Amino acid sequence: MTTAPRVALFATCFNDTMWPEAPRATVALLERLGCTVEFPRAQTCCGQMFTNTGYAEEAAPLVRSFVDVFSSYEYVVAPSGSCVGSIREQHPMLARRAGDRGLEAEVETTAKKVYELSEFIVDVLGVTDVGAYFPHRVTYHPTCHSLRMLHVGDRPLRLLREVRGIDLVDLPNATECCGFGGTFAVKNADTSIAMGADKARHVRETGAEVLVAGDNSCLAHIGGVLGRQRSGVRTLHLAQILASTEEDPA
CATH class of the missing domain: 3.40.50 (Rossmann fold)
Incomplete structure (x- = not known):
């Protein structure tokens, strides 16, 4: 630009x-x-x-x-x-x-x-290196709407790979739905929880400190499961990692 x-x-x-x-x-x-x-x-x-x-x-x-x-x-x-x-x-x-x-x-x-x-x-903007610094082990969950409706593809990963200090690890079965789905989680709670548990298990398998995604709704669902499991994994929106420089986002 x-x-x-x-x-x-x-x-x-x-x-x-x-x-x-x-x-x-x-x-x-x-x-x-x-x-x-x-x-x-x-x-x-x-x-x-x-x-x-x-x-x-x-x-x-x-x-x-x-x-x-x-x-x-x-x-x-x-x-x-x-x-x-x-x-x-x-x-x-x-x-x-x-x-x-x-x-x-x-x-x-x-x-x-x-x-x-x-x-x-x-x-x-034609940018992949946004000048971010985030020295932590991170895994990325591609949310369903971004993946299937918007077809964002690997754009978030391209941005994350350029973050200085990051240890970016692949999430097993990354493209599987986390089970949130808005009102789906309310109307089909048992199914939603089971799907969330599968996703949380895959997150734990990576050894990541942080789970990142482009939708906070999905992060809330997965993060809730991870929190109840006392996994120690925290969740952050993609924007928070990309905006990070020397200070770690809260």
């Missing part, structure tokens, strides 16, 4: 409420890479929770809100493959269901500007 891109941070509602460290790290990282980052205060939920549980009509106003808040920006970046997947895949469907052709056109234009964090850094 020859000029500093103007970026809107879509923090996502669950990060804003429960894991604000991830959007804060995203801002620090993008500003370090030369971006001008703004946080539109009118932003709210993308509507994924409603859509996934069958409340498409209730989700439609959130699609309109997202377009109204973010359509004027050059780029929109979110530290969540899940929410970006919802915007790209579900928003067009919700606009069609609402029968609003004007909204359909606006969604199509706006969705093209929305990027998951690793996509934006690698594809738009």
